[in-house]
Every structure is written in structure tokens, then in C-alpha cells.
Amino acid sequence: MEWGMANRMAQLIQADGHCLFLPVDHGYFQGPTRKLEQPRKTLEPIMPYADALFITRGVLRSSVDPDNSKPIILRVSGGTSVIGKDLANEGLSTSMEEAIRLNVAAVGISIFVGSDYEKESLLNLAKLVDEGERYGIPVMAVTAVGKELEKRDARYLALCSRIAAELGARVVKTYWCQDFDKVTGGCPVPVVMAGGPKVNTEKEVFDFVHDGIQKGAVGVNLGRNIWQNEYPVAMIKALRAVIHEHASAEDAQRIYESPQNRGN
Numbered sequence: 001m002e003w004g005m006a007n008r009m010a011q012l013i014q015a016d017g018h019c020l021f022l023p024v025d026h027g028y029f030q031g032p033t034r035k036l037e038q039p040r041k042t043l044e045p046i047m048p049y050a051d052a053l054f055i056t057r058g059v060l061r062s063s064v065d066p067d068n069s070k071p072i073i074l075r076v077s078g079g080t081s082v083i084g085k086d087l088a089n090e091g092l093s094t095s096m097e098e099a100i101r102l103n104v105a106a107v108g109i110s111i112f113v114g115s116d117y118e119k120e121s122l123l124n125l126a127k128l129v130d131e132g133e134r135y136g137i138p139v140m141a142v143t144a145v146g147k148e149l150e151k152r153d154a155r156y157l158a159l160c161s162r163i164a165a166e167l168g169a170r171v172v173k174t175y176w177c178q179d180f181d182k183v184t185g186g187c188p189v190p191v192v193m194a195g196g197p198k199v200n201t202e203k204e205v206f207d208f209v210h211d212g213i214q215k216g217a218v219g220v221n222l223g224r225n226i227w228q229n230e231y232p233v234a235m236i237k238a239l240r241a242v243i244h245e246h247a248s249a250e251d252a253q254r255i256y257e258s259p260q261n262r263g264n
């Protein structure tokens with residue numbers, strides 16, 4: 001691996017082999033998502049605990065100070081919205097030249113395997129990989145399911161993750177599922193887990209993140225279950241402990257409940 005690519009990968013995946021990416025890109029198709037109406041306000045208290053941010057250029061410029069930033073994974077696919085015809089019909093929204101100008105550590109793009117736009121999204125990924133490799137910029141592929149959350153099973157996610165890796169993604173973001181080792185076992189590049197819509201209890205999040213790490217994920221790219229939580233700082237600290245300090249789900253729950261972490 002060339003120096004630039006290796007250096008960027010090292011900014012993302014930490015020396016212990018693990019990572020906590022914090023996505024705040026949801027507005028690119030959802031608009032002002034709950035608790036992300038003012039991204040700067042959402043990010044301020046939790047950014048210190050993230051290893052990298054997943055973000056669009058617009059929110060990066062408006063809401064993150066260039067002299068106080070984490071490594072950036074730039075969301076470069078888009079062009080659809082929640083009220084449009086088909087979320088899967090994305091294109092490349094940001095050029096590699098712009099990514100270089102913004103000094104990013106990686107770029108990220110969604111793929112929609114099994115959708116009407118499967119081929120377009122996969123060829124967009126392949127094109128982005130060609131450009132990224134030219135400049136030493138890793139591509140993170142996001143195995144998107146659109147509104148069809150029930151698609152999140154091992155057979156489907158293993159298929160998507162492997163295809164993303166085959167097309168050259170350096171990191172794959174997918175969802176946790178039962179038998180997650182089938183996903184990581186068939187994917188030759190690092191896998192990170194998204195959280196999906198906010199779940200009912202924090203313990204559910206700690207349980208799946210812990211299970212996923214045991215089964216081969218290198219970390220998370222997890223947003224709403226952190227910043228839509230009532231205590232986002234306590235939540236991200238607890239997840240950091242699972243990812244970077246071998247904490248159990250029960251340890252994480254204790255960290256989450258600690259009055260000190262909740263700012264009480």
C-alpha cells in the first residue's frame with residue numbers, strides 16, 4: 001500500500017485495529033433529521049470521542065472548524081430524497097478534486113444491491129475507487145437498504161459487503177445482524193457497523209456492538225443511536241469502551257449510567 005493510502009487508513013483505523021466513526025451525513029437525503037437540525041451543536045460535545053466523522057461537504061464547511069477537526073470521511077453520493085421516487089437512484093455528488101481540497105481521509109458512497117439501481121450504484125463505486133486509488137484516498141462503501149430495513153440479514157449483507165470489497169472498497173459499512181461472522185468472514189476488507197434508526201434501549205446497542213466486534217467487525221459508523229440519545233456523551237463514551245477497551249455490554253451500560261458521564 002502506498003504511503004498516502006496507508007497514512008489515511010491509519011487515521012481511520014486506530015493502532016489497536018478498531019475505530020469509532022461518527023456519521024452526521026443523514027441530512028443529505030433526510031433533511032434536518034431529529035437532533036441533527038443544527039449539526040455544529042450536535043457535534044460539539046461528542047466529536048472529541050470520535051475517531052472520524054462521516055459528513056457531507058456542506059455540513060463540513062458550515063459546522064466543523066478546520067483547526068479543530070477529526071479525520072473526515074466525505075459522503076460523496078446523493079441526489080435523492082426521502083420524498084422522491086427511489087432512494088436507490090443516487091449518483092456521485094462530489095468530485096475527487098473537491099475531496100482532495102477538503103483534505104479528507106476517505107470518501108464514502110452508498111450501494112443499493114438488489115434495487116432497480118444496483119448496476120448504477122455499483123459502477124459509481126467502481127469509478128470512485130478508480131479515482132480514489134489514483135490519489136491515495138480510500139473509499140468506504142455503505143451497503144444501503146433505503147426504507148427496507150427488513151433486508152438486514154446475514155445472507156443479504158454478506159452479499160453486499162463482498163461485492164463492495166470486490167469492487168475495491170477499502171472499508172465496508174454494513175448493518176449488524178444475527179450470524180454476523182458470515183458477513184465479516186466473507187469480506188476481505190475491514191467492516192464497520194451502522195446503528196440504523198434509534199432502538200428502544202441503550203443495552204440493545206451495546207449488545208450488538210459487542211457481538212459484532214467479537215465476530216470480526218473493526219468498529220462502528222454509528223450515528224442516531226448516539227446523537228438522538230438523551231445523553232449522547234455518556235453513550236459515545238460507553239461505545240468507545242466496547243470498541244477500544246474490551247468492555248462488555250454490561251460495563252458499557254454502567255459507563256452510560258454514570259452520573260459523571262451524564263454531566264449530572
Ligand code: 5RP
Binds near residue numbers: 025054195197221222
Ligand atoms: C445514512 C448513513 C449513515 O452514515 C449510516 O446509516 C450510519 O448512521 P446510523 O447509525 O444513524 O444508521 O449512511 O446516510
